[in-house]
Amino acid sequence: MGKVTGFMEYERLEEGYEPVPVRLKNYKEFVIGLKEDEAKVQGARCMDCGTPFCNSGCPVNNIIPDFNDLVYRGDWKNAITVLHSTNNFPEFTGRICPAPCEAACTLNVNDDPVGIKSLEHAIIDRAWMEGWVQPMPPKAKTGKTVAVVGSGPAGLAAAQQLARAGHAVTVFEKNDRVGGLLRYGIPDFKMEKSHIDRRVAQMEAEGVVFRCGVLVGAMPADSKVTNWAKETVTADALRAEFDAVLLTGGAEQSRDLPVPGRELDGVHFAMEFLPQQNKINAGDKLKGQIRADGKHVVVIGGGDTGSDCVGTSNRHGAASVTQFELLPMPPEQEDKPLVWPYWPIKLRTSSSHEEGCTREFAIATKAFLPGEGKDKNRVKALTTVRVEWQGGKMVEVAGSEQTLPADLVLLAMGFVNPVSTVLDAFGVDKDARGNARAGTDEGSGYRTNVEKVFAAGDMRRGQSLVVWAIREGRQAARAVDAFLMGRSDLPR
Numbered sequence: 001m002g003k004v005t006g007f008m009e010y011e012r013l014e015e016g017y018e019p020v021p022v023r024l025k026n027y028k029e030f031v032i033g034l035k036e037d038e039a040k041v042q043g044a045r046c047m048d049c050g051t052p053f054c055n056s057g058c059p060v061n062n063i064i065p066d067f068n069d070l071v072y073r074g075d076w077k078n079a080i081t082v083l084h085s086t087n088n089f090p091e092f093t094g095r096i097c098p099a100p101c102e103a104a105c106t107l108n109v110n111d112d113p114v115g116i117k118s119l120e121h122a123i124i125d126r127a128w129m130e131g132w133v134q135p136m137p138p139k140a141k142t143g144k145t146v147a148v149v150g151s152g153p154a155g156l157a158a159a160q161q162l163a164r165a166g167h168a169v170t171v172f173e174k175n176d177r178v179g180g181l182l183r184y185g186i187p188d189f190k191m192e193k194s195h196i197d198r199r200v201a202q203m204e205a206e207g208v209v210f211r212c213g214v215l216v217g218a219m220p221a222d223s224k225v226t227n228w229a230k231e232t233v234t235a236d237a238l239r240a241e242f243d244a245v246l247l248t249g250g251a252e253q254s255r256d257l258p259v260p261g262r263e264l265d266g267v268h269f270a271m272e273f274l275p276q277q278n279k280i281n282a283g284d285k286l287k288g289q290i291r292a293d294g295k296h297v298v299v300i301g302g303g304d305t306g307s308d309c310v311g312t313s314n315r316h317g318a319a320s321v322t323q324f325e326l327l328p329m330p331p332e333q334e335d336k337p338l339v340w341p342y343w344p345i346k347l348r349t350s351s352s353h354e355e356g357c358t359r360e361f362a363i364a365t366k367a368f369l370p371g372e373g374k375d376k377n378r379v380k381a382l383t384t385v386r387v388e389w390q391g392g393k394m395v396e397v398a399g400s401e402q403t404l405p406a407d408l409v410l411l412a413m414g415f416v417n418p419v420s421t422v423l424d425a426f427g428v429d430k431d432a433r434g435n436a437r438a439g440t441d442e443g444s445g446y447r448t449n450v451e452k453v454f455a456a457g458d459m460r461r462g463q464s465l466v467v468w469a470i471r472e473g474r475q476a477a478r479a480v481d482a483f484l485m486g487r488s489d490l491p492r
Contacts, residue, residue: 006044012112027188039122043072049106053341057104059471080127094121095191104341135205138166144484147242152180154457155248157473174215174229184275217425225252226275235425251415251458261368266379270412292316296405299323301412309410311352322358329361415463445479
């Protein structure tokens with residue numbers, strides 16, 4: 001697996017970035033992938049370890065040592081075959097996955113891990129360039145029909161697997177383009193949408209039908225969830241028309257911050273702000289776009305969605321960007337002997353942070369404050385307080401209150417659950433967190449309490465990673481296939 005002594009001879013090589021002044025002028029991807037000789041060296045670093053923890057660290061269980069070795073040997077065509085055997089969309093994960101596989105890499109115990117994500121990125125980009133990614137239509141049709149509700153990574157993975165098994169698959173998406181939060185949530189500078197478009201073309205050639213602008217069930221009238229549907233179909237209609245229904249919508253209900261002044265103009269969920277920019281980038285016209293130009297922007301929430309708001313605000317030309325995190329600043333370096341091979345809590349600085357951002361940790365927002373005169377209904381500042389964590393409880397630090405300028409506040413504190421009305425329309429039982437109740441073992445097979453209705457991805461497990469969504473989509477496809485046919489040859 002790689003060069004036997006490679007991990008001792010070669011150092012980790014990171015992918016490059018275009019300079020900040022260049023990349024802030026547009027919304028295009030700016031990561032500079034590994035060259036062929038650089039990828040070969042990175043593949044050579046893979047150890048011949050007896051138990052490759054990277055496999056279990058990866059939610060889709062990519063066969064990482066094998067494709068590392070194939071890249072080292074220059075066999076790129078077989079490398080993409082190995083990669084595709086577990087992952088339908090490595091161009092998504094190779095760009096936006098946080099790479100838990102690298103945290104689990106055996107070399108990471110006392111050195112820098114193998115650049116697995118960069119190799120995955122290189123393999124799939126090479127495969128598209130060489131024309132190795134082709135439609136794989138089924139040899140025979142089963143005559144069975146499946147409706148997949150939601151076209152994010154879970155829905156796309158499930159639809160592709162089911163279509164290749166010979167079923168007639170229709171994917172329903174409430175917005176005007178395929179992709180779910182990949183399309184309207186992930187900024188284009190992290191993943192350009194052409195990657196989704198060419199997968200859609202591949203899947204259409206494999207027999208998948210996409211119906212965009214169609215809302216299944218209902219949407220609350222006061223919902224802030226992005227919904228550009230022009231048509232509605234009922235849950236009963238889907239159950240009557242299809243032999244199986246798989247619910248794969250995202251956990252789109254954002255966590256709110258109910259403090260005084262929340263109703264002021266200029267306080268928005270991140271998922272009001274980010275999808276609008278995606279839509280503008282696609283060439284659409286949009287009235288009343290939320291803009292950060294010349295504004296003091298405060299992003300509340302220290303995760304990836306908050307980081308995406310930072311990068312987008314900087315591209316708008318914000319006067320300043322500040323990001324709040326409720327928890328204390330984590331250590332810059334994890335205690336590897338203590339946490340390996342698990343995902344460590346440590347300070348992570350994204351490319352968006354490097355573009356310009358003040359990060360504040362252990363800070364809470366007490367109130368949003370309005371301006372005066374014509375700005376009396378707009379946010380102009382906010383009141384904060386420093387916090388400490390004692391025995392797992394948050395305690396405010398006396399005398400630490402401050403007032404900071406804020407013309408635009410973006411709430412990026414995560415997502416609590418899927419839109420409840422969709423699950424309610426089907427009569428699906430929910431767990432304590434408001435997600436669809438469905439097990440994942442071979443016996444329960446992603447089934448809900450409703451006959452022939454299944455659930456997977458964020459709809460079932462709650463807010464999670466793209467790579468987890470792909471895993472659940474693939475596993476749910478096997479469960480649906482077995483339900484329809486009595487058995488399944490799809491991988492689990």
